[in-house]
Amino acid sequence: MNDVVQKPIRIVILGGGFAGVYTARYLTRLLGRRRDVEVELLSEENYFVFQPLLPEVAAGGIAATHVVNPIRELVPKVRFRCCSVAAIDFERRQVMVSQGAGLELVPVAYDHLVFCLGKVTHFASMPGVAEHALAMKDLADAFRLRNHVLRCLELADIEPDLEAKRALLHFVVAGGGFSGVETIGELAELVTRSLAYFPRIDPKEVRFSLVHAQARILPEMPESLSLAARQILERRGVDMVLGARVRAASPSAMYLHDGRALATRTFVCTVGTAPNPIVEGALAQGGFIQAQHNGRAISAFATERTLECAGRPGYWAVGDCAGIPSPTGQGLCPPTAQFAIREAKTCARNLIAAIDGTPKSPFAFRALGILASLGQRSAVAEMFGIRLTGFLAWFAWRTVYLAKLPGWVRRLRVALDWTLDLFFPRDITQLQVFQHQHLHVHHYEPGEAIVQQGQLGRELYLILKGEVEVSANGGGKRVRLGAREVFGERAVLEDTRRNATVCATQAADVLVLSRSDFHAMVKNLPVLSDYFAELLRARHPDAMPAGPAALDHLPPTPGMAPAELRPS
Numbered sequence: 001m002n003d004v005v006q007k008p009i010r011i012v013i014l015g016g017g018f019a020g021v022y023t024a025r026y027l028t029r030l031l032g033r034r035r036d037v038e039v040e041l042l043s044e045e046n047y048f049v050f051q052p053l054l055p056e057v058a059a060g061g062i063a064a065t066h067v068v069n070p071i072r073e074l075v076p077k078v079r080f081r082c083c084s085v086a087a088i089d090f091e092r093r094q095v096m097v098s099q100g101a102g103l104e105l106v107p108v109a110y111d112h113l114v115f116c117l118g119k120v121t122h123f124a125s126m127p128g129v130a131e132h133a134l135a136m137k138d139l140a141d142a143f144r145l146r147n148h149v150l151r152c153l154e155l156a157d158i159e160p161d162l163e164a165k166r167a168l169l170h171f172v173v174a175g176g177g178f179s180g181v182e183t184i185g186e187l188a189e190l191v192t193r194s195l196a197y198f199p200r201i202d203p204k205e206v207r208f209s210l211v212h213a214q215a216r217i218l219p220e221m222p223e224s225l226s227l228a229a230r231q232i233l234e235r236r237g238v239d240m241v242l243g244a245r246v247r248a249a250s251p252s253a254m255y256l257h258d259g260r261a262l263a264t265r266t267f268v269c270t271v272g273t274a275p276n277p278i279v280e281g282a283l284a285q286g287g288f289i290q291a292q293h294n295g296r297a298i299s300a301f302a303t304e305r306t307l308e309c310a311g312r313p314g315y316w317a318v319g320d321c322a323g324i325p326s327p328t329g330q331g332l333c334p335p336t337a338q339f340a341i342r343e344a345k346t347c348a349r350n351l352i353a354a355i356d357g358t359p360k361s362p363f364a365f366r367a368l369g370i371l372a373s374l375g376q377r378s379a380v381a382e383m384f385g386i387r388l389t390g391f392l393a394w395f396a397w398r399t400v401y402l403a404k405l406p407g408w409v410r411r412l413r414v415a416l417d418w419t420l421d422l423f424f425p426r427d428i429t430q431l432q433v434f435q436h437q438h439l440h441v442h443h444y445e446p447g448e449a450i451v452q453q454g455q456l457g458r459e460l461y462l463i464l465k466g467e468v469e470v471s472a473n474g475g476g477k478r479v480r481l482g483a484r485e486v487f488g489e490r491a492v493l494e495d496t497r498r499n500a501t502v503c504a505t506q507a508a509d510v511l512v513l514s515r516s517d518f519h520a521m522v523k524n525l526p527v528l529s530d531y532f533a534e535l536l537r538a539r540h541p542d543a544m545p546a547g548p549a550a551l552d553h554l555p556p557t558p559g560m561a562p563a564e565l566r567p568s
């Protein structure tokens with residue numbers, strides 16, 4: 001009798017968006033009761049966001065929690081790990097993830113790896129935009145925008161200065177693609193319907209502007225529908241600022257490349273995306289081929305039509321981080337949810353085929369239609385070759401998206417939100433739940449560990465009150481620190497793991513500064529950089545050269561973490 005138990009083949013999926021969750025769902029269906037294959041999904045959040053409905057969340061038409069589903073509920077038979085992917089060790093076939101309260105680095109082994117990491121918001125090329133613009137990519141963005149708009153209305157209602165009031169009542173969205181157009185349409189609906197509660201705001205004082213780099217909005221749509229969308233929005237009072245590109249932003253204005261400035265306190269930027277840092281890192285070191293669009297490399301994995309990464313068996317890419325040859329034979333598949341779901345199905349089928357040694361099938365799908373909601377019961381749509389505008393298109397839009405929402409419970413909730421919205425005014429409650437505080441004071445009782453040796457260094461600590469003990473080398477080396485002394489600087493500066501454990505020896509209050517804030521201060525304040533260079537030299541004479549030059553090499557932004565993998 002053969003007693004050797006065969007280890008299951010491990011498929012690891014990175015990302016819990018449309019691409020990742022649907023790949024996992026189709027895999028579960030195809031695998032049934034098979035035990036020789038194990039699927040694990042890794043994602044930063046434990047929920048899946050139905051992004052096409054985010055503009056409606058921002059406008060208060062749908063409750064925020066109704067467009068998200070817990071991933072565990074969507075794919076109950078798949079192992080789920082809520083963590084952040086830090087890097088990939090291609091040689092050992094392991095994904096390095098940071099997880100848990102202490103952000104420990106843990107390896108996750110794979111036989112097949114599926115990249116579904118999407119793209120990230122990236123405003124760095126436009127000064128001030130990261131600081132002063134609002135994004136429209138995830139649930140927090142939508143929630144933040146809704147509360148911000150209501151706050152502007154509250155402030156405008158009591159603002160005596162006319163110029164300041166005008167800026168508060170000017171709502172600007174950059175980007176004439178689907179998310180920008182849908183966002184301005186929904187914002188216009190929210191503001192217009194809320195004005196009944198703000199008697200000191202004259203509707204004529206309210207302005208909406210849509211800034212777009214090209215001559216026509218919704219360039220993915222047939223020209224007649226783009227034009228119809230533009231006319232509908234203009235009738236609603238949206239100014240079209242076309243052929244204009246965003247240059248910068250400040251707290252009270254956004255600036256265009258042509259020299260114009262739009263005074264506004266609400267600037268939503270839907271342009272500015274970048275490849276996911278993990279995808280960029282993998283492309284740089286993993287032997288992958290980069291996809292090309294119109295002759296330019298686009299920092300996405302070039303795949304075969306089977307969804308397998310070109311020239312890299314065992315690696316797959318789906319959704320926005322993949323450059324998949326279009327079944328039409330021209331260009332690449334568009335980065336949309338509609339395509340991501342269909343790609344996921346092909347990928348799941350081909351993963352099983354690769355494991356079983358059966359033939360793989362190419363991705364084949366023609367978009368069924370294209371729809372954009374414009375708020376206030378109007379939309380533009382083309383479905384099965386038929387073009388619709390206005391109310392009929394809006395009805396089609398709602399029907400299609402309701403049908404596509406995963407899970408009956410969410411569908412019922414959204415349908416109820418939509419029904420109530422037809423008969424009742426919008427809720428203008430402004431919730432202030434976001435903490436803008438970057439500095440936190442943490443309290444520790446005697447004996448409590450503040451940092452543990454081996455954890456990733458993400459924060460710097462300043463002792464306000466009490467005393468702590470730093471112990472390195474398994475307790476072989478111990479140092480006590482008291483009020484006004486700092487600790488944790490080395491791991492944060494060098495981007496390595498903690499080399500010591502720190503415990504409170506008395507009740508201690510500790511000021512906690514995030515890694516990014518600390519880097520910004522040390523880089524820009526010579527006094528501080530001198531201080532920390534000196535401190536590093538004194539505390540770790542073996543590790544750092546003396547003087548301020550020691551800090552010249554401050555590590556790159558978080559996310560890419562090859563440095564984090566250095567042994568402590």
Ligand SMILES: Cc1cc2nc3c(=O)[nH]c(=O)nc-3n(C[C@H](O)[C@H](O)[C@H](O)COP(=O)(O)OP(=O)(O)OC[C@H]3O[C@@H](n4cnc5c(N)ncnc54)[C@H](O)[C@@H]3O)c2cc1C
Pocket residue numbers: 014015016017018019020042043044045051052053054055083084085086116117118119136137138178179276278318319320321335336337338339340371
């Ligand atoms: C406002 C808006 C409206 C849209 N409207 C439409 C529409 O009407 N129709 C349509 O077809 N498409 C629409 N889209 C586009 C569509 O949502 C995207 O194409 C789709 O979400 C791409 O799916 P994805 O899984 O590839 O990426 P994403 O949905 O971006 O998912 C990426 C996942 O990876 C996870 N992740 C990233 N980095 C890490 C890491 N380091 N560690 C762990 N996890 C990580 C993220 O948390 C996320 O779960 C819209 C997009 C937006 C923003």
